[in-house]
Amino acid sequence: MASLHSSIKDNEFQFYGLVVLRVLIGWHFLYEGISKLINPYWSSAAYLLDSKWIFSGLAKAIVANPTLLTISDYVNMWGLTLVGLSLMLGLLSRYGSLVGMTFICLYYLFAPPLLGLEYGRPGEGSYLIVNKNLIEACALWVLYCFPTSHIIGLDRFLPNMEKN
Amino acid sequence: MSKKEKPSKNTNLERRDLIKGLATVPVAGVFLANLWRKMRRDAAKKANLLSNLVEEKSAPNIVKSLTNSRHLNIGIIGYGGRGGHLVRGAGFATKGWTDTVYKNSQKNKLDKQFATFMSQEDLNCSLIGVCDLFDNRAEQGLNASQNEVRPGESLKWVQLDIVITQKCWLMMLLMQ
Numbered sequence: 001m002a003s004l005h006s007s008i009k010d011n012e013f014q015f016y017g018l019v020v021l022r023v024l025i026g027w028h029f030l031y032e033g034i035s036k037l038i039n040p041y042w043s044s045a046a047y048l049l050d051s052k053w054i055f056s057g058l059a060k061a062i063v064a065n066p067t068l069l070t071i072s073d074y075v076n077m078w079g080l081t082l083v084g085l086s087l088m089l090g091l092l093s094r095y096g097s098l099v100g101m102t103f104i105c106l107y108y109l110f111a112p113p114l115l116g117l118e119y120g121r122p123g124e125g126s127y128l129i130v131n132k133n134l135i136e137a138c139a140l141w142v143l144y145c146f147p148t149s150h151i152i153g154l155d156r157f158l159p160n161m162e163k164n
Numbered sequence: 165m166s167k168k169e170k171p172s173k174n175t176n177l178e179r180r181d182l183i184k185g186l187a188t189v190p191v192a193g194v195f196l197a198n199l200w201r202k203m204r205r206d207a208a209k210k211a212n213l214l215s216n217l218v219e220e221k222s223a224p225n226i227v228k229s230l231t232n233s234r235h236l237n238i239g240i241i242g243y244g245g246r247g248g249h250l251v252r253g254a255g256f257a258t259k260g261w262t263d264t265v266y267k268n269s270q271k272n273k274l275d276k277q278f279a280t281f282m283s284q285e286d287l288n289c290s291l292i293g294v295c296d297l298f299d300n301r302a303e304q305g306l307n308a309s310q311n312e313v314r315p316g317e318s319l320k321w322v323q324l325d326i327v328i329t330q331k332c333w334l335m336m337l338l339m340q
Contacts, residue, residue: 019188023188023191027191027195030195031195031199034199038203085192088188088191088192088195089188089189089192090185090188151184152184152185152187152188153185153187153188154185154186155185156181156184156185157181157185
C-alpha cells in the first residue's frame with residue numbers, strides 16, 4: 001500500500017499522471033492557504049456561519065468563541081499552506097495527503113450540497129451531494145494510496161521513505 | 165577499469181536522484197512568480213479603483229456661517245436638467261447660468277429670470293453633495309454650490325469635497 005505497485009511504476013502514463021495530480025492539488029492548496037495568509041481581513045467566520053447539517057451547531061460555537069475562531073483561522077491558513085507545499089514539493093506528501101483529505105472532508109461536512117440545504121453565499125456551480133470538495137478528497141485518497149514523492153519529490157532524499 | 169567506472173555510475177545515480185528529487189521545485193518557483201505578479205496586479209487594481217472612484221477636491225469642506233440650527237444640508241442625485249432646475253429652486257445655480265441670464269436681462273428688460281433668481285427666498289440650506297452618472301454634470305453641481313452671485317447667500321456656500329463619479333454610481337447600482 002505504501003509503495004507503488006510495479007505495474008504503475010513501469011507505466012509512465014499512470015505514474016506521471018499521479019505526480020501531476022499531486023502537484024496540481026498541491027498548487028490549489030498552497031494558493032488557498034497563501035491567499036488567506038496575505039489577506040488581513042480573511043476569517044473563517046463567514047463560512048462557518050453559513051454551515052448547515054450536522055456540524056452547524058459546532059460551527060456556530062466556534063464563531064461565538066473568539067479564541068476558537070482564531071485557532072480555526074490559523075489552522076486553516078497554515079494547514080492549507082503546509083499541505084500545499086508538502087504535495088507540490090513531494091515532502092512527506094503521504095501525511096500531506098492525509099491532512100489535506102481531512103481538511104476537505106471537514107469543509108464538505110460543514111456545508112454539504114444535500115437536498116433541502118440552502119446556502120447564503122453564492123455557489124460556483126450546481127451540485128447534488130457530490131461537489132468539488134468531495135472529488136478532491138477522493139483524489140487525495142488516491143494520492144495517499146499511491147505515493148509518488150519517494151520517486152519524484154523531496155522524499156527521495158529522506159531515508160526509508162518508501163517504507164512509510 | 166571497474167574502479168574507475170564506479171564513481172562515474174555513482175555520479176550519474178546522484179545526478180538522477182537530484183533531478184528526480186527536485187523535479188517539482190521549479191513548479192514552486194512558477195507558483196511564487198505568478199503569486200508575486202498577481203499580488204502586484206491586485207494592488208495596482210485596488211489603487212486605480214480608488215483613485216477613479218473618488219475625486220478628492222483640494223478645497224476644504226467649509227461652511228462660512230450658519231445662522232441657526234435650522235440650517236439644512238442638501239445633496240442631489242442626478243444634476244441633469246431636472247436636477248439643475250430643482251437645485252436652482254433652492255438657490256444654487258452655476259456661474260454659467262447666472263452669467264447667461266444676467267446678460268439676457270441686460271439685453272431684454274422683460275427677461276426676469278435673473279431678477280426672479282436673485283429675489284428668491286433664502287431657504288437656509290447648503291448644497292453639499294452631487295452624485296451624477298456623468299463627471300461634467302457633477303462638476304456643474306460643484307460649480308453651483310460655489311456660486312456666490314446671490315447677495316446674502318453666505319449660508320449656501322459649502323464646497324463639495326467629494327464628487328461621486330460615474331464609476332462610483334455604476335458600482336452602487338451593481339451593489340444594489
